[in-house]
Amino acid sequence: MKPRVASVWLSGCSGCHMSFLDLDERLIELADMAELVYSPFVDIKHFPRDVDVALVEGAVSNVENEEMAHIIRRNSKFVLSFGDCATTGNISAMRNQFSAGEIVRRSYVELADDASVLPLEPTSIAQLMPSAVPLHAIIKVDAFLHGCPPSPDQIWFALSELMAGRIPDLPTAYLKYG
Amino acid sequence: MPILTFAMNGHQVSGHDDETLLQIARQHGIHIPTLCHLDGLSDIGACRLCLVEIEGQDKLVAACVTKPQEGMSVHTDTERLQRYRRTIVELLASEGNHQCAVCVVNEHCQLQDLAYAVELQYVRFPYLYPKRTLDATHKDFVMDRNRCVLCSRCIRVCHEVEGAHTWDTAGRSFHCTIMADMDQPWGTAASCTSCGKCVWVCPTGALFEKGQTVAEMEKHRDFLKYIVTARRTGEWIAEEEEGE
Amino acid sequence: MTLEELHQLAEKERGRQQAFTNRVLVCSSTGCIACNSGMTRDGFITAIKEHDLENEIEVVGTGCMGLCALGPLALIEGDGRLYRNVDGSVASAIVARHIVGGEVVDDNMLDTDDPFFASQMKIVLEHCGRIDPGRIEEYIAVGGYSALAKAITEMKPEEVIEEIRKSGLRGRGGAGYPTGLKWDVSRKAPGDQKYVICNGDEGDPGAYMDRNVLESDPHRVLEGMAIAAYAVGANQGYIYTRAEYPLAIERLKVAIKQAEKHGLLGNRIFESHFNFRIDMRIGAGAFVCGEETALLRSIKGRRGRPRPRPPYPSENGLFGAPTVINNVETLANIAPIIDRSGAWFAGIGTPNSTGTKIFALTGKIEHTGLIEVPMGIPLREIIFDIGGGTPDGTEFKAVQTGGPSGGCVPKEHLDLPVDYESLKAVGSMMGSGGMIVMDSDSEMVDVAKFFMEFCVEESCGKCIPCRVGTRHLHLLLEKITRGEATADDVALLEELCIMVKETSLCGLGQSAPNPVLSTLRFFREEYDELLKPVLGYEPSKPEADPS
Ligand SMILES: Cc1cc2nc3c(=O)[nH]c(=O)nc-3n(C[C@H](O)[C@H](O)[C@H](O)COP(=O)(O)O)c2cc1C
Ligand code: SF4
Ligand code: SF4
Ligand code: SF4
Ligand code: FES
Numbered sequence: 015m016k017p018r019v020a021s022v023w024l025s026g027c028s029g030c031h032m033s034f035l036d037l038d039e040r041l042i043e044l045a046d047m048a049e050l051v052y053s054p055f056v057d058i059k060h061f062p063r064d065v066d067v068a069l070v071e072g073a074v075s076n077v078e079n080e081e082m083a084h085i086i087r088r089n090s091k092f093v094l095s096f097g098d099c100a101t102t103g104n105i106s107a108m109r110n111q112f113s114a115g116e117i118v119r120r121s122y123v124e125l126a127d128d129a130s131v132l133p134l135e136p137t138s139i140a141q142l143m144p145s146a147v148p149l150h151a152i153i154k155v156d157a158f159l160h161g162c163p164p165s166p167d168q169i170w171f172a173l174s175e176l177m178a179g180r181i182p183d184l185p186t187a188y189l190k191y192g
Numbered sequence: 193m194p195i196l197t198f199a200m201n202g203h204q205v206s207g208h209d210d211e212t213l214l215q216i217a218r219q220h221g222i223h224i225p226t227l228c229h230l231d232g233l234s235d236i237g238a239c240r241l242c243l244v245e246i247e248g249q250d251k252l253v254a255a256c257v258t259k260p261q262e263g264m265s266v267h268t269d270t271e272r273l274q275r276y277r278r279t280i281v282e283l284l285a286s287e288g289n290h291q292c293a294v295c296v297v298n299e300h301c302q303l304q305d306l307a308y309a310v311e312l313q314y315v316r317f318p319y320l321y322p323k324r325t326l327d328a329t330h331k332d333f334v335m336d337r338n339r340c341v342l343c344s345r346c347i348r349v350c351h352e353v354e355g356a357h358t359w360d361t362a363g364r365s366f367h368c369t370i371m372a373d374m375d376q377p378w379g380t381a382a383s384c385t386s387c388g389k390c391v392w393v394c395p396t397g398a399l400f401e402k403g404q405t406v407a408e409m410e411k412h413r414d415f416l417k418y419i420v421t422a423r424r425t426g427e428w429i430a431e432e433e434e435g436e
Numbered sequence: 437m438t439l440e441e442l443h444q445l446a447e448k449e450r451g452r453q454q455a456f457t458n459r460v461l462v463c464s465s466t467g468c469i470a471c472n473s474g475m476t477r478d479g480f481i482t483a484i485k486e487h488d489l490e491n492e493i494e495v496v497g498t499g500c501m502g503l504c505a506l507g508p509l510a511l512i513e514g515d516g517r518l519y520r521n522v523d524g525s526v527a528s529a530i531v532a533r534h535i536v537g538g539e540v541v542d543d544n545m546l547d548t549d550d551p552f553f554a555s556q557m558k559i560v561l562e563h564c565g566r567i568d569p570g571r572i573e574e575y576i577a578v579g580g581y582s583a584l585a586k587a588i589t590e591m592k593p594e595e596v597i598e599e600i601r602k603s604g605l606r607g608r609g610g611a612g613y614p615t616g617l618k619w620d621v622s623r624k625a626p627g628d629q630k631y632v633i634c635n636g637d638e639g640d641p642g643a644y645m646d647r648n649v650l651e652s653d654p655h656r657v658l659e660g661m662a663i664a665a666y667a668v669g670a671n672q673g674y675i676y677t678r679a680e681y682p683l684a685i686e687r688l689k690v691a692i693k694q695a696e697k698h699g700l701l702g703n704r705i706f707e708s709h710f711n712f713r714i715d716m717r718i719g720a721g722a723f724v725c726g727e728e729t730a731l732l733r734s735i736k737g738r739r740g741r742p743r744p745r746p747p748y749p750s751e752n753g754l755f756g757a758p759t760v761i762n763n764v765e766t767l768a769n770i771a772p773i774i775d776r777s778g779a780w781f782a783g784i785g786t787p788n789s790t791g792t793k794i795f796a797l798t799g800k801i802e803h804t805g806l807i808e809v810p811m812g813i814p815l816r817e818i819i820f821d822i823g824g825g826t827p828d829g830t831e832f833k834a835v836q837t838g839g840p841s842g843g844c845v846p847k848e849h850l851d852l853p854v855d856y857e858s859l860k861a862v863g864s865m866m867g868s869g870g871m872i873v874m875d876s877d878s879e880m881v882d883v884a885k886f887f888m889e890f891c892v893e894e895s896c897g898k899c900i901p902c903r904v905g906t907r908h909l910h911l912l913l914e915k916i917t918r919g920e921a922t923a924d925d926v927a928l929l930e931e932l933c934i935m936v937k938e939t940s941l942c943g944l945g946q947s948a949p950n951p952v953l954s955t956l957r958f959f960r961e962e963y964d965e966l967l968k969p970v971l972g973y974e975p976s977k978p979e980a981d982p983s
Binding site for chain 1: 293
Binding site: 236237238239240243251254275276279280283284287318341360361363364366368 | 722724743744893894897900901911
């Protein structure tokens with residue numbers, strides 16, 4: 015059976031996933047090696063069980079992210095922090111100098127073009143955590159893929175090593191912040 | 193000047209008794225990481241990255257401020273030192289607001305270089321996200337305190353080389369900040385000659401030139417060698433350190 | 437002034453005092469002033485007037501008598517009776533019943549045979565609470581400045597140093613460095629200009645030994661400094677103390693003026709070629725300014741930040757000149773050693789920790805106050821005999837020595853002799869002499885957190901391990917006390933403690949982790965009780981996936 019791979023988009027800009035798509039023709043190769051069981055690229059609603067490798071983009075910034083992080087950890091053998099926001103908080107954490115209340119007010123009232131309403135409905139947006147934190151602050155992470163975004167080559171290296179059943183030696187092979 | 197012989201990482205090395213362990217190490221091609229040290233400025237032993245072990249002595253010493261002793265045996269890269277250096281970089285990463293992706297000196301930053309050197313994968317401590325200020329009131333330069341690692345190189349170059357003493361430290365502990373003159377906007381600091389030296393010696397993107405965008409700025413620090421040599425010898429040349 | 441004149445002055449003052457039939461000594465140091473001892477003094481004066489005894493009874497404001505918790509204190513010199521909680525009305529009762537009537541006022545009398553007094557041994561504090569610190573004559577009358585006279589007129593500087601070396605005196609500022617050795621280095625260091633500095637910064641929480649000496653017997657410190665200056669060849673001294681000590685500053689200023697007026701400071705002291713002046717420098721109350729290299733910078737008016745040593749101040753100190761820096765209590769030990777000999781001093785205490793030590797007993801203890809005991813005294817004796825044990829029937833748990841730089845000593849070590857080496861062996865330190873007693877109600881993790889918070893605030897911010905490391909240590913301790921930490925956090929705490937200890941630049945950072953390390957060593961179960969388990973993960977049940 016092919017390894018089951020998931021990719022998740024938490025609080026990030028989706029840049030890491032864009033870079034993933036930049037694998038271009040190597041995506042076809044990847045499709046031969048692995049089965050993509052959950053991802054923003056595919057229409058699957060629930061994070062499945064028995065995932066072999068989970069790539070997680072973005073910081074953990076709201077309660078929904080936090081819940082998702084635990085689900086990922088429960089169901090995945092290997093969790094990879096995918097990109098700088100997941101490893102350090104990066105851009106997603108620049109808001110941390112301000113309170114969650116200030117942030118929401120700024121985005122939904124001060125910067126609103128017309129209808130400025132605070133999203134008070136519990137279901138309208140997920141409640142922000144007091145600060146955005148890297149993934150490893152919430153769950154155990156097995157490896158870190160740096161970069162904002164990580165280059166396709168970095169991603170390819172990490173994935174092909176993992177698909178071959180090896181832990182990628184990212185620190186020496188591909189370490190790049192920002 | 194007496195020449196002393198001693199061991200470094202098991203090799204025999206020699207140096208003058210008024211040289212530091214750091215200088216002697218470099219002359220012999222032994223790399224010791226540094227941050228607060230910069231050739232041409234006074235040494236303050238503050239960043240603690242250059243700590244080395246001396247056999248038979250409990251206390252670690254900072255190579256940048258320690259003189260050799262005949263027959264001593266110095267180790268510059270033990271497992272313990274590596275661990276401590278990594279923790280120092282971790283502490284620095286957690287202390288400021290470092291978002292490499294949007295920084296002017298991305299890929300030309302000495303804090304990044306240190307993190308690469310210790311192969312920093314992730315930071316075990318919570319990031320502190322201090323509320324710090326950015327001062328863009330100077331006509332040519334910007335001081336972004338979010339990226340400051342408090343190495344005080346700007347303070348020393350401005351005081352020791354330029355002679356203006358525009359910068360100094362304000363506050364204590366994690367309230368420490370680098371302030372201009374009497375803690376006022378840099379643009380209004382009368383002492384500043386706009387020479388730019390502080391900008392060039394700053395290891396990070398805390399001090400940068402206006403008009404530069406992400407990853408554009410590379411800092412050239414060679415000028416210090418010229419000035420310092422010129423002062424000593426009266427010649428406008430850069431004296432290279434032996435062995436480099 | 438000549439030696440002859442000094443003796444005459446002493447004689448004259450003794451005569452003046454003997455002209456009174458009795459003297460009432462009222463503590464006028466910070467502790468008792470805070471309990472309104474000004475009223476006590478007025479109470480005595482009024483009552484004495486009422487009885488028409490102004491010419492027979494003198495009322496004297498003195499320095500600290502030691503049992504600060506029971507202040508205001510007053511001592512009737514004639515028969516040595518000591519009274520506690522003396523307010524105005526008690527004062528008039530004492531005058532009416534004790535001084536006039538000849539019977540003691542039982543309710544307020546303190547038993548001076550109590551171990552609190554009987555187990556103490558006063559050398560540094562011998563004049564504290566016995567003389568008026570505002571009058572140099574009183575100090576001279578009890579033999580003051582005779583040691584300086586002896587040193588200058590009878591001894592060579594080398595002999596003074598030799599005597600101090602023989603005494604075995606070690607620095608009371610914390611590190612316990614042998615004083616004779618320090619002076620010898622400064623004496624031998626090349627340079628025409630040398631300095632002597634008295635370190636009266638005293639920044640650790642709970643400590644007020646030095647303040648007390650400065651307030652109660654300032655001349656003792658000036659005399660010690662002058663002897664040090666004579667020994668090392670200095671002609672200028674500085675006393676560095678903090679602005680939070682206004683009374684000490686005031687009394688020192690007065691004392692310096694008086695000493696100058698009598699020719700005991702200034703030029704040609706005791707008609708010799710020895711000149712010595714003392715100036716005051718007031719700090720703004722930063723703990724780190726007590727560290728000697730930071731103190732040197734602060735004296736120059738610069739930011740109080742430590743620098744790496746060597747060079748040590750004794751060779752390269754103030755303005756680059758050889759500089760002796762000694763603690764207040766160290767300097768207060770000098771005159772008696774020169775007076776009575778180094779061998780006498782070496783006979784007190786233990787072979788490696790000679791003499792006495794002042795401790796400030798605070799926390800959960802019956803008798804809070806200042807005590808002076810011979811080195812090597814068992815901890816048990818300090819806590820239970822002198823200190824009277826913990827109040828309200830709680831059980832003794834531990835005592836923190838050395839303040840934020842020290843550690844706790846738990847009850848299994850109660851028989852530990854209190855000296856430099858023994859305290860170090862159990863992971864604590866002598867420090868400057870704070871002793872904070874904890875009882876069964878005290879939470880040790882909270883204690884560690886309290887001291888860490890202090891270090892976080894007081895870190896000068898120069899070096900990374902201390903500036904950022906202590907911050908994370910404090911955050912980890914907070915996480916633990918909130919009940920949110922796991923065993924991993926405690927492991928990280930321990931690792932960071934050792935890293936900060938080994939890599940910080942100065943003593944502040946190097947010792948800041950000590951309270952954590954020592955509570956971990958002796959009370960690890962208190963940490964463990966606060967931990968939550970590390971999360972284990974079971975795979976989701978398919979139907980329960982909520983995403
Ligand atoms: C953070 C720190 C604070 C200190 N504070 C004091 C102080 O308040 N008073 C003092 O006498 N020594 C203090 N010291 C010790 C001094 O650096 C120095 O060792 C001492 O004054 C030497 O005097 P001594 O040899 O008489 O003990 C402190 C040291 C450190 C590292
Ligand atoms: S530009 Fe020159 S003078 Fe101005 S602060 Fe920087 S170093 Fe000092
Ligand atoms: S601004 Fe730059 S040079 Fe100055 S202290 Fe900060 S990091 Fe160092
Ligand atoms: S250990 Fe702390 S107080 Fe000492 S130099 Fe470093 S930051 Fe300053
Ligand atoms: S380079 Fe030596 S301590 Fe910073």
